[in-house]
Amino acid sequence: MEILRTLLIKLFLICCFAINGTSQEKIEIENRIEALNSINEIKVKLHPLVWNQIQKFSKRKSFPKTMGLAKFYFPLFKTKLKLYDLPEELKYLTIVESNLKTRATSKVGAQGLWQFMRPTGKSLGLYENQYINLFNDPVASTDAACRYLKQLYTQLGDWELALAAYNCGIGRIKRILKKTGKTTFWEIIQYLPEETRLYVPSFLAVQFLMNYYSDFGIKPYTFAIRYSDVRLNKAESDMRIDRSSFTNQREKNIFMFLNPHLKTLYIPKGTYYYSIKKPAIVDSRLILN
Structure with a gap:
């Protein structure tokens, strides 16, 4: 455990040097995060895993297109999240999950903007027949996602843990918390599946990048439909x-x-x-x- 902590600290310092170049630039990044965290419930951390994901997403050729799509879909997400009294920043989860592709289907069969697996989606009222597939319906799937995220947060009381549970299942998260006696995502990260270890950092990275994309030279596509x-x-x-x-x-x-x-x-x-x-x-x- 101590070895892992030491390695993470070293990686953090390396990333900080790569990120900042100067102490002034580091201060500017910290100020941006502080400003973002002052208005958002789910806080961004300047963690090496988060920064690595910021770099990854910022280099995606599809990201300008994703930002254009966000201008269309985010008003819908905002309305639904507000209806269920959920943090607005959860809208960024769709970029991590599907890159805002409504017909996205993963290798394991998860579908839609919010990437619901069949059993979970069906339990939330989504279905598919020969004519329609509600897993791909932005409105129906967003409503289902809001109800599901609210369930996860109600049971875990922590948004980072709730997001991890969205990825790998609440049963697994509860077992890890019980076994380790830990209470936060960062304390149990080494016990999580590899995908989940990067899932929460990816969400935090997208949250940062969507607010400061111009710092990375990203120019969103124009999308005329509102x-x-x-x-x-x-x-x-x-x-x-x-x-x-x-x-x-x-x-x-x-x-x-x-x-x-x-x-x-x-x-x-x-x-x-x-x-x-x-x-x-x-x-x-x-x-x-």
Whole structure:
């Protein structure tokens, strides 16, 4: 344990030198973190693992696109998180989980923006049939994620532990806490699966990077559609969308982007779907989600 602590301290010092170059630059970074932590419930730490993840995410070629998508999806997330009295910064979890790809599917079968596994998603009311997949529905999956995150926090009383449980399961986290007698994520990090060890640092890194992206020379894509431009519709009868429903390919792309939960262009009676209230200019690079 002492050896691990010593190695982490050494790594921290190395990272600080690499990050800062000068003590003044270190002070500036610390000031940024302090400013961020003054308004957020989930605090960012200048830890070597966090900084490594900041470097990793900042170098992703897809990150400018992700930031453009964030401008669209984050108002939805903010509304839902506020409804459940949850920290707004939890919206950044979707970047760690899916890079804001609504149809993302992991190697182990987790789906959607919030990457729900089948059993967990079904327990929260998500389902899939031959026509729709609610795991891919931004609204339904976000509501499910809010309820699930609230459950985890209620049981663990700590957001870093709740996030770790979101990744590897609350049962495993509870067993580790009981076995070790520890109470924080950083105290049990060496007992966690490798993926989970980086999961919380990744979340904290994204939280920092999304607020200070300009320091890294990142320029977000422009995304003209706002979530407030989206209208929720309910099919009053069975509907079949075909080529004649769209005046051009762009309109079809927008429709498919707004409705990732639709598996076909057949919409059964009673199914909810989304459309644009008014015409919008869309960066086509963001539609191929």
